[in-house]
Amino acid sequence: MSEKKTKYIFVTGGVLSSLGKGITAASIGTLLKHTGQRVGVLKLDPYINVDPGTMSPLEHGEVFVTKDGAETDLDLGHYERFLDTSLTQNNNFTTGLVYKTVIENERKGKYLGKTIQVVPHIVNEIKERIVRAGEGKDILIVELGGTTGDIEGLPFLETIRQMKHELGKSQVMNVHVTLLPYIKAAGELKTKPTQHSVQELRRIGIAPHMLVLRAEVPVPNEIKRKIAYSCDVDEESVIVAEDAPTIYQVPLNFLRQDILTPICKQLELKDCQPKMDEWTDLVHKIIMPSNEVKIAFVGKYLDLKESYKSLTEALIHAGAHLDSRVNIKWVDSEKVEEEGAAKFLNDCDGILVAGGFGERGVEGKIQAIQYAREEKIPFLGICLGMQLSMIEFARNVLGLKDANSVEFDPDTPNPIIYLIDEFIDSAGAKQIRTTTSPMGGTLRLGEYECETKEGSNLRAAYGSAVIYERHRHRYEANPKYREAFEANGMDITGESHGLIEAVEVVDHPWFLGVQFHPEFTSRLQNANPAILAFVKASMEHKK
Ligand code: GLN
Numbered sequence: 001m002s003e004k005k006t007k008y009i010f011v012t013g014g015v016l017s018s019l020g021k022g023i024t025a026a027s028i029g030t031l032l033k034h035t036g037q038r039v040g041v042l043k044l045d046p047y048i049n050v051d052p053g054t055m056s057p058l059e060h061g062e063v064f065v066t067k068d069g070a071e072t073d074l075d076l077g078h079y080e081r082f083l084d085t086s087l088t089q090n091n092n093f094t095t096g097l098v099y100k101t102v103i104e105n106e107r108k109g110k111y112l113g114k115t116i117q118v119v120p121h122i123v124n125e126i127k128e129r130i131v132r133a134g135e136g137k138d139i140l141i142v143e144l145g146g147t148t149g150d151i152e153g154l155p156f157l158e159t160i161r162q163m164k165h166e167l168g169k170s171q172v173m174n175v176h177v178t179l180l181p182y183i184k185a186a187g188e189l190k191t192k193p194t195q196h197s198v199q200e201l202r203r204i205g206i207a208p209h210m211l212v213l214r215a216e217v218p219v220p221n222e223i224k225r226k227i228a229y230s231c232d233v234d235e236e237s238v239i240v241a242e243d244a245p246t247i248y249q250v251p252l253n254f255l256r257q258d259i260l261t262p263i264c265k266q267l268e269l270k271d272c273q274p275k276m277d278e279w280t281d282l283v284h285k286i287i288m289p290s291n292e293v294k295i296a297f298v299g300k301y302l303d304l305k306e307s308y309k310s311l312t313e314a315l316i317h318a319g320a321h322l323d324s325r326v327n328i329k330w331v332d333s334e335k336v337e338e339e340g341a342a343k344f345l346n347d348c349d350g351i352l353v354a355g356g357f358g359e360r361g362v363e364g365k366i367q368a369i370q371y372a373r374e375e376k377i378p379f380l381g382i383c384l385g386m387q388l389s390m391i392e393f394a395r396n397v398l399g400l401k402d403a404n405s406v407e408f409d410p411d412t413p414n415p416i417i418y419l420i421d422e423f424i425d426s427a428g429a430k431q432i433r434t435t436t437s438p439m440g441g442t443l444r445l446g447e448y449e450c451e452t453k454e455g456s457n458l459r460a461a462y463g464s465a466v467i468y469e470r471h472r473h474r475y476e477a478n479p480k481y482r483e484a485f486e487a488n489g490m491d492i493t494g495e496s497h498g499l500i501e502a503v504e505v506v507d508h509p510w511f512l513g514v515q516f517h518p519e520f521t522s523r524l525q526n527a528n529p530a531i532l533a534f535v536k537a538s539m540e541h542k543k
Contacts, residue, residue, distance in 0.1 A: 006040075006134035007171050007267045010160045011143045012206075014178040014197025019214045020250075021177045022075035024241060025143040026082035027251040028175070031260055032139055033083055034274035040137035041079040042130060043072070043092045045145045046152035050096040061306035065472045065520055066091070069446025075143065077310050077520070081317070082251075084523040090133050095152060098125050118155050126159040139267070148176075149200050161205040170268040176201060176208035177241070180215040180223070189215060191227050198231040209266050210237040210259075218242065237262040246286045246316070248524055252276065282320040282524055291324035293539045296348040298331045298368040300361040305330070311354055311382070311531075314522035318535040321527045326535060333364030341371035348377065350538030355383035355472070355517060359408045366392045378510040378537040380530070383473050386513030387417045390477055390503055393490045398481075407475050418478045420499075444471045450501040450516065456493035457512045458502050461533035467494075469516035476500070477515065510537035 011025040025041065033039045049055060051071050052063050064077040070089030080087055102125050106116050114121075134140035144160070146153045164172040178194040194213065201208060211233055213219060219240045228235040239259050244250050255276065264272040295315065297308070305312065312328065319326040331344045341364075345351060351372040353365050365385070369392045372379035381389040387405055394403035394416045402409075405417030447470050452459040459465070477500035482492060485503070494502025494514065505511040514530060522528035 004138065005167075005171060006131075006137050007139050007173075007269075008130070008134065008163065008167070009139060009141045009173045009175060009263070009267075010163075011141065011175045011177060012148055012157070012160075012201065012208075013144070013146070014148045014176055014201070015193045016179060017147055019177050019179055020241065020247075021143055021145075022078050023247050023250055024175070024177050024212050025141050026075075026078045027254055028259065028263070029079070029139075029141045030082045030251045030279070031255060031274045031276075032263070032269075034276055034279070035260070035269075035271050037138040037269070038136070039083060040134055040140045041076075041083065041087065041091060042133040042140060042142045043075050043079075043145065044126075044130075044142065044156050045073055045092065045094040046150060046156060047094055047145075048096045048099075048152075049094055050100055051094065062309045063472070064310060065445060065470050065517065067447045067470060069470075071445065071472070073145070074306065074309050075145075077313070078247075080520075081310075081313055081523045082248075084525050086521075090129070093129055095155070098122060098129070098155075101125055119158060122155050123159045123162065126156060127163065130159065130163070148197050148204075154204070157201075157204045157206060164206070170266070173210065173263060173266045174201075174206055174208045175210045175212060177212045177214065180213045180219060182215065182217050189217065189219060189223055191223060191230065194227060195230050208233060210239065210262060212239045212241050214241050216243060234262060246283060248279070248283050248286060248316075252280060252283060278525060285320045285323050286316060286325075289319060289323050289325045291322070291539060292327055293319075293324050293349045293535060293542055294327045294329055294347065295350045295352055295535070295538060296329045296331050296345050296368070298333050298336065298351065298353045298365055300333055300356050300358075308354055310517070310519040310522070311352075314519040314528050314531045315535065317522050317524050317527035318532040320524065321532060322535055322539060324535070324539055331368070333361035333368065336364035336367050337361065338364075341367045344368075345371050345375075345377070349542040350378040350380070350534060352534070353379075353381045353385035353388060355385065357384070357407075362388065362408060366395075370396055373505055373508060373511060376509055378534060378541050379505075379508075379512070380534040381513035382519070383471075383515060383517055386503060386515050387475065387477065389505075389511075389513040390481075390485070390490070391416050393485065393488075393503075393505070394481065397488050397490070398484055405475055414481075416478055416481055417475045419474065420476050443474050444476075446470055448496045448501075448516070450494045450496045452502070453491065453493040456491065456502075457504055457510055457533065458493045458514070458530070461512075461529040463529070467529075469514070469518055470520040471516050473515065477503070509541065510534070 013021040029039045062074040063071045064074050067086045068088045072092040178197050180189045224238045228238050260272045315326040365388050369389045394400045400414045403414040403416045404412040406415045489506045491504045493504045501515045503513045518528045518530040
């Protein structure tokens with residue numbers, strides 16, 4: 001371990017969930033990073049699932065996949081996008097995982113016959129994992145999921161309390177994010193829920209050093225003073241997080257309130273002047289761009305757009321770099337199935353078919369792809385989107401009318417997309433996959449290298465012969481059909497150790513299907529090359 005001890009900023013939430021705690025934590029991290037600190041992040045999830053991998057996207061928003069193949073909470077995506085860094089499975093853990101480890105250790109006899117209890121065993125396991133996540137960092141931002149007062153959160157709060165006690169004052173800072181509700185009838189912002197939430201934290205033994213108040217309307221100074229007084233924090237440590245036109249503006253809003261002054265005071269940090277010029281410029285282009293472009297987003301879970309969070313954010317990043325607003329037209333693939341593609345897609349500059357699982361809406365997506373291919377509209381297919389673009393081509397160009405994926409028709413005579421029964425994973429280990437494998441843990445997950453073909457859209461986008469992108473899928477393109485595809489105008493332009501990673505329609509202005517998920521590596525300051533190239537092609541198509 002480095003001699004310089006890691007400092008910790010714990011971010012908890014009060015009153016209710018969905019307050020933007022993750023954005024608050026990411027924003028504080030971003031500002032500190034731009035002062036030159038090495039910033040790490042950790043998300044603690046108090047639920048019992050071992051990881052979010054098997055949760056429905058309707059349940060928990062998007063499953064974010066890290067470079068090392070962990071299926072994590074979507075907040076980790078925000079952290080990568082804000083901090084422009086790649087996180088690993090050590091940056092997120094759940095109560096379920098903590099208990100699993102402790103119970104496994106107990107079975108191995110590691111606790112020497114002791115009675116296993118929440119304090120100390122569970123708390124110590126949490127603590128060890130926090131310390132491990134902070135290794136090699138100057139500052140670790142730790143976000144605790146859920147709301148203060150939840151039964152599940154208690155062991156985590158106890159850990160935070162103990163760490164402050166053990167590490168000392170200048171090593172730990174507690175930030176509490178709460179809501180200031182505005183009561184219309186009274187025309188008043190109410191401070192009582194915040195006071196109660198802080199009281200609850202104090203009861204557990206945690207005194208917040210900073211309060212971040214979410215409010216829909218501007219917060220007058222006298223309210224800030226009242227909260228500072230009643231909650232016993234310094235007035236300069238009461239920060240308002242008002243609604244922002246883009247999440248990327250939040251760090252700048254915090255900076256305007258001098259948030260780093262109390263943070264640097266508490267943690268005894270020296271340089272507190274972040275360099276935010278590039279960031280400010282990108283935010284300006286998100287809010288007031290010179291151009292705009294309309295992309296059709298053809299998908300299934302459209303009522304829960306959170307499940308495509310990384311992708312919609314990646315489109316924003318690309319737009320910021322191209323000085324263009326990216327307007328998304330949400331197109332329900334089941335509607336396309338019923339009413340045809342043209343009705344929904346004829347006014348769009350680009351067509352995007354994203355990843356997905358299960359059969360619902362698949363035929364509509366295939367129709368949208370056919371429309372993009374025939375009408376020569378820029379197209380990007382991601383994961384299932386690539387698989388369906390091959391099925392569409394097989395059916396309508398190669399004339400294999402029954403072409404399908406074994407995911408949707410296990411007995412198809414033309415399995416364009418099939419299940420390989422073994423493959424070598426990113427850690428070099430052999431993985432076995434069969435139709436009867438359990439749901440969790442059998443996907444091809446995480447980062448794999450991909451060789452790009454010279455002269456392809458893919459190569460042009462990345463400017464590199466070898467690229468690295470992340471995966472989350474079970475099925476693969478079947479190499480048996482490769483020659484037929486290439487002889488008829490669909491090129492294989494990306495490959496990973498013999499697996500097909502990218503396809504392109506040759507006679508088309510811009511058509512790319514990728515087996516990987518480019519959206520997972522897109523950051524505000526480093527937009528993903530494939531998505532950037534797609535938005536650019538769509539802007540050219542518009543002209
Ligand atoms: N359902 C497909 C598979 O498992 C695609 C998955 C995805 O789009 N993420 O291969």
